[in-house]
Amino acid sequence: xxxxxxxxxxxxxxxxxxxxxxxxxxxxxxxxxxxxxxxxxxxxxxxxxxxxxxxxxxxxxxxxxxxxxxxxxxxxxxxxxxxxxxxxxxxxxxxxxxxxxxxxxxxxxxxxxxxxxxxxxxxxxxxxxxxxxxxxxxxxxxxxxxxxxxxxxxxxxxxxxxxxxxxxxxxxxxxxxxxxxxxxxxxxxxxxxxx
Numbered sequence: 001x002x003x004x005x006x007x008x009x010x011x012x013x014x015x016x017x018x019x020x021x022x023x024x025x026x027x028x029x030x031x032x033x034x035x036x037x038x039x040x041x042x043x044x045x046x047x048x049x050x051x052x053x054x055x056x057x058x059x060x061x062x063x064x065x066x067x068x069x070x071x072x073x074x075x076x077x078x079x080x081x082x083x084x085x086x087x088x089x090x091x092x093x094x095x096x097x098x099x100x101x102x103x104x105x106x107x108x109x110x111x112x113x114x115x116x117x118x119x120x121x122x123x124x125x126x127x128x129x130x131x132x133x134x135x136x137x138x139x140x141x142x143x144x145x146x147x148x149x150x151x152x153x154x155x156x157x158x159x160x161x162x163x164x165x166x167x168x169x170x171x172x173x174x175x176x177x178x179x180x181x182x183x184x185x186x187x188x189x190x191x192x193x194x195x
Contacts, residue, residue, distance in 0.1 A: 013062050016053050019069070024049075027073060034077045044080060048073045108183065115165045123158030130155050 014022075027048060031041040051072050059068055116124060125144075129135040135143070141151035166172075173182040 013056070013059070014065065016049070016056065019052060019065070020049060023066070023069060027069070030070065030073055031077065035080065040080065044073070044076050048076050051076065111169070112166075115162060115169075118165070119158055119161055122154055123161055126151065126154035127158035127162065 024045070028041060028045045031044045031048075032038060035041045035044060048069070052069060055072070059065060116127060119127060126140060129140055129143075130137055137151045137155055138148055140155070141148045144151065146154075168186075170186060171184050172180055173184075175181050
């Protein structure tokens with residue numbers, strides 16, 4: 001279905017029912033080709049039509065309806081894939097908290113605190129408040145009387161400086177998701193943070 005153009009008249013916007021009749025089956029086939037589960041494809045079709053209904057008034061050129069609708073469908077598929085999270089069952093035998101009595105953990109925690117304390121004051125405050133105190137960057141900006149981009153910049157620079165300190169002090173081994181598996185201090189007499 002394409003919007004019909006009469007000579008000298010603008011294209012008429014089809015109703016949602018007309019769109020459903022013309023594209024419902026084709027849209028579901030399109031979604032099934034991109035999603036393995038037919039039930040998920042059917043749910044996505046419903047979601048796409050909800051989005052179409054909400055945004056139909058925003059479509060300026062009814063001739064582009066089909067392309068516009070398929071773009072909405074592609075975005076819905078992308079959103080659906082992003083929302084799927086891989087879950088891993090954790091054994092109940094694992095401790096819920098790291099062993100606070102572990103001397104290595106205590107030393108690492110103390111070294112990290114010294115690194116944070118060695119950050120320049122504006123970056124230290126931004127990192128401590130957002131990472132440890134749970135303050136949002138927007139709230140940090142309001143509290144400090146600076147712009148949101150200024151607050152974000154301070155947090156990013158503080159994190160970058162902290163990362164540099166960590167990398168100068170230790171070598172890290174990461175898993176495929178970027179989580180730290182192991183940390184080995186570099187043997188350097190000049191590493192003030194590790195003591």
